[in-house]
Every structure is written in C-alpha cells, then in structure tokens.
Amino acid sequence: MRIGVLTGGGDCPGLNAVIRAVVRKGDGVYGHSFVGYRDGWRGPLTGDTVPLDVQAVRGILPRGGTILGSSRTNPYAAVDGPALIRENLAAAEVDALIAIGGEDTLGVAVRLHAEGVPVVGVPKTIDNDLSATDYTFGFDTAVNIATEAIDRLHTTAESHHRVLIVEVMGRHAGWIALHSGMAGGANVILIPERPFDVDKVCAFVEARFATHYAPIIVVAEGATPIAGTMVTKDGELDAFGHVRLHGIASMLETEIHGRTGRDARATVLGHLQRGGTPSAFDRWLATRFGLHAIDAVHEGDFGVMVALHGTRIDRVPLAEATRDLKTVPEELYQEAQIFFG
Ligand code: F6P
DSSP states (O other), X not given: OEEEEEEOSSOOTTHHHHHHHHHHHHHHTTOOEEEEESTTTHHHHHTOEEEESTGGGTTOTTOOSOTTOOXXXXXXXXXXXXXXXXXXXXXXXXXXXXXXXXXXXXXXXXHHHHTTOOEEEEEBOTTOOBTTSSOXXXXXXXXXXXXXXXXXXXXXXXXXXXXXXXXEOOSSOOHHXXXXXXXXXXXXXXXXXSOBOHHHHHHHHHHHHHTTXXXXXXXXXXXOBTTOOOOEEEEEEXXXXXXXXXXXXXXXXXXXXXXXXXXXXXXXXXXXXXXXXOOHHHHHHHHHHHHHHHHHHHTTOOSEEEEEETTEEEEEEHHHHTTSBOOOOHHHHHHHHTTOO
C-alpha cells in the first residue's frame, strides 16, 4: 500500500514519534510505502507532498513540532474541498490516510471517511480533551513545562510578596491547569468548567499572605468569571470557528490589585507549553499510537482512531471519538480545592 500521513491543528510534542513509528513498522514489517502531506489538510487539499521513508524519520523521536508541518485548514470550508482531496489522493496513488490531530482534524477525518476516504485517526492535543482516550500525547510534556514554571514563580513570588498568576493553555478543558496546579502547589486553580468568583479568589490570596507565603494562581486560558464574558485577544476566528483566547491572567492581575491593593503580576506560558522535546511518557504513548495506527491501516480497518485505555491501545470508531469533549469532572476539581487558599 501507499499511505499518506498528515499532522493537523495545533502542534504538539510527540507528533514526530508517531510519524516515525508508523513509517518504521509500515516499511519494516509490512513493506508499505509512504507520502507525507504538508501542513495538515492543506496538503491533500492542494496536493502538497513531501517524501516520507525510513531515512526521513531517522533522529526525529525526541524532536518537538512536526516534520510535516501543521495548519488549521478546514477542507469543508473550501470550495469543492473533499472532491479535491479525493482527486489529489488518486493522483498520488495514495490508498489510505493516517490523520494525526485533535477534535477539528479528526472531525474532518470522520466526514471524509463517511464519503469513502480510507482513513485512520491518531489523537493529539496538549489539552487532553478527547473523551475516547485516557490520555493524548503532548499533555504530559505541557504539564511538566507548566509545573516547572510554577516552581520557578514560587521563589520570586516569595521574594517580592507578590501574587503571581500563571495562564496555561486549555480552551474548553482545564486539564493542564488542574494537573500542573496540583503538581506545583498552586493556591487557586481556575478552569473553564467552573466559572469563578473574583472575590473568592481575592480571599484565597489574602489567606495565603496570612501564612507568610505568596500566592500562585494557575488559570486556564478559557476560564471565565461568574456572570462575565470570555476575554479574547482580538475576536478573530480560525477556520473551525474558534476564537483566539488570551488575556484572563492580565484581567485577574488588574482585578486582584484593584480589590486587595496587592502587587499582582501575570505570566502567560502560551506556546512554550507546546514547544521542545516530548517527555518520556509522550514519546512512549505517541510511538505506541503510531504502531497501532499502521496495524489498523494494514488490516483495512478504516474509520477508527487509536486510543489509550489503561495501558492497552484500542481502536474506537472515529465518529464516537470526536463526539464528546472530555472536561474536568467536579470530583477531581474538589480534590484540588482542598489546597486552595
Ligand atoms: O488545541 C491546542 C491549543 O494549544 C489550545 O490549548 C489553544 O487554545 C490553542 O491550541 C492555541 O492555538 P494557536 O496555536 O493556533 O494559537
């Protein structure tokens, strides 16, 4: 078989490990050949390909980003997008596709599969918000980066008796905030799933100062105040209709200073959380996803996504895999609240 591989959506540490595993097993065990598509769905949409063989994947296991490039291109927003994809796949003699992406990229895969394109999905997002898999790769690396940042901010917060607010990624789900906040000993963790009361946040801040320690607030970019509106950077929408988030930490900085008189400073971690080398866990998970994705293609089991359940990699129907967002359940948030204040 000749198999096309693409990586779509926000990049994520571990993408290269998936590509490497797919190609190494696909070539070495099954004798398949590969073609890389550049920049997510833009590749098959425009016929933009890159050679992808064992030589091309040498040395990429620890490398962040993706050797194939990524984009948020939505072929269903383009004129005749799906038809163009089918034509380009036929012209390149591609028999099947492996799409590595999050809810948007895999949402396109679901629709293309329903229209007869043979595709297997691999879940990717640092947000860890796909319900069909216990974990997505990239999340562990992001949590480690955020935790290290919180550790560093603790020492400078103590020196200056300041409130330090750390904004982490997490558009609809607060997984990165929850895990890094718990690991880093945050005094308050604010997540999109639970609108917060700014006065309560201020009370936690004062309670922390009363113990002669300085407070660290970890806030997910998608968190909102009760009865407030989402703070957005510029209101621009991407091809999938998502607004660009940015600014909740600086809003909190102003509010906390205004209400308590305390010196408050915001740090936005942003894309630092997505860059650089993947953690050992993410390399392990991404490699296993790649091995199982090529098995599915080889067996002709299309319209599925590989998923981690416990330590087992299963296949789940793509349509199911992208249906529900996995958000932080109340009981997990309650565990974290024990340490607030
Ligand atoms: O979906 C992954 C993610 O990193 C989100 O956490 C974040 O909201 C978004 O991507 C940022 O997207 P971009 O890199 O396009 O600004």
